[in-house]
Amino acid sequence: MIPFNKPYLHGRELVYIAQAVASGKISGDGLFTKRCHDFFEGRYGFSKTLMTTSCTDALEMAAILLDIQPGDEVIVPAFTFVSSANAFALRGAKLVFADSEPDNPNVSVATIAPLITPRTKAIVVVHYAGVACDMDPILALAERHGVRVVEDAAQAIDSYYKGRPLGSLGALGTFSFHETKNVIAGEGGLLAINDPGYIHRAEIIREKGTNRSSFFRGEVDKYGWVDIGSSFLPSDIVSAYLFAQLENLEVIQARRKSLWQQYWNALAAEAPKHGVQLPVVPDYATNNAHMFYLVCPSLEVRTRLINGLKANGVHAVFHYLSLHSSPYFADKHDGRSIPNSDRFSDCLVRLPLFYELTDEQCAHVSDTVIQVLREAC
Ligand SMILES: *Cc1c(COP(=O)(O)O)cnc(C)c1O
DSSP states (O other), rough: OOOOOOOOOOOOHHHHHHHHHTTTTTTOOOHHHHHHHHHHHHHOOEEEEEEEEEHHHHHHHHHTTOOOOOTEEEEEESSOHHHHHHOOOOTOOOOEEBBBSSSSSSSHHHHHGGGGOEEEEEEEEEEEGGOOOOOOHHHHHHHTTTTTEEEETTTTTOETTTTTTTSSSOOOOOOEBBTTTTOOOOEEEEEESGGGGGGGHHHHHHBBBOOOHHHHTTTTSOOOSSSSSOOOOOOHHHHHHHHHHHHHHHHHHHHHHHHHHHHHHHHTTGGGGGBOOOOOOTTTOOOOOOOOOOSSSHHHHHHHHHHHHHHTTTBOOOOOOOOOGSSSTGGGGGOOOOOOHHHHHEEEEEOOOOOOOOHHHHHHHHEEEEEEEEHOO
């Protein structure tokens, strides 16, 4: 069976983990955590970055930093991972779901605009498949209404909007190093802080609500409980694993882009003949090869495709179920239909794409897709 995803060692992960242990400190903010921060701040120009235990935790930090209170409204795409919404639900926010673009899963600015009210405090955007949302109109809309923008850039490492790194455009950006992402640490995340006004409080929130970071820098002579927070900082073992991958980001990205292009070359002519749509990458966006997805013409076709792939040793998977109709949220939703999100829930399928996927396996997957579509659709 060709799995959908497979974690991998690029080379020096275990060496760096051993070094972290030998340094005498494997709790948070050790040697490798600092190296990861330097990497992200240096390469992408974020004002400040903080490693977290997950992207979920980075989003929870964002919700605390933005002072989200019960009754505040937060606009979130319906087609996203639960954490983009849950982080704000935890603070008591009223979630208002926006729809996707008709031709790709990213949130559409046209559906955000009518949802803004005087209670709107934040807009969360998700760069699906690492492909940028159309940020300029979203940022302009937010600015006009005094609303903060949070970028859930979990899938968007090393990807750009009009030349600007994703995660650097909103007030805050969040990344994931979960084993299914481009660079991995098992579980891990990063908060990118683009408004320097949030830096001081972010350090406190990440350290259980204490000013321990200031203490270690010698800025205060004792540390104590000064705000709310949690334990959002990861072990240095996580950062050691991640740093070995970051050092090889170019190689990892080149390999993923090669696999993505192989899928594209194999499927671009044939898939549309069966009403199957390929990924859309608008002119303003780059493709970081996080994901190769297909959009089938119906749920039936997608089910046949997933089953046909499975029968031929390929594990392909669908993705999000629209959050507005989830068991937790359905009775809280305002009843608006959110049709594009529902269509991607029913019709989108993701093909295996991971660093160690071979060219032969990639060809087997695309050959099988074509064979199943010809036979069944
Ligand atoms: C993976 C993912 C997350 C969650 O990341 P974790 O690091 O697993 O918490 C959140 N949002 C999106 C869009 C994701 O793809």
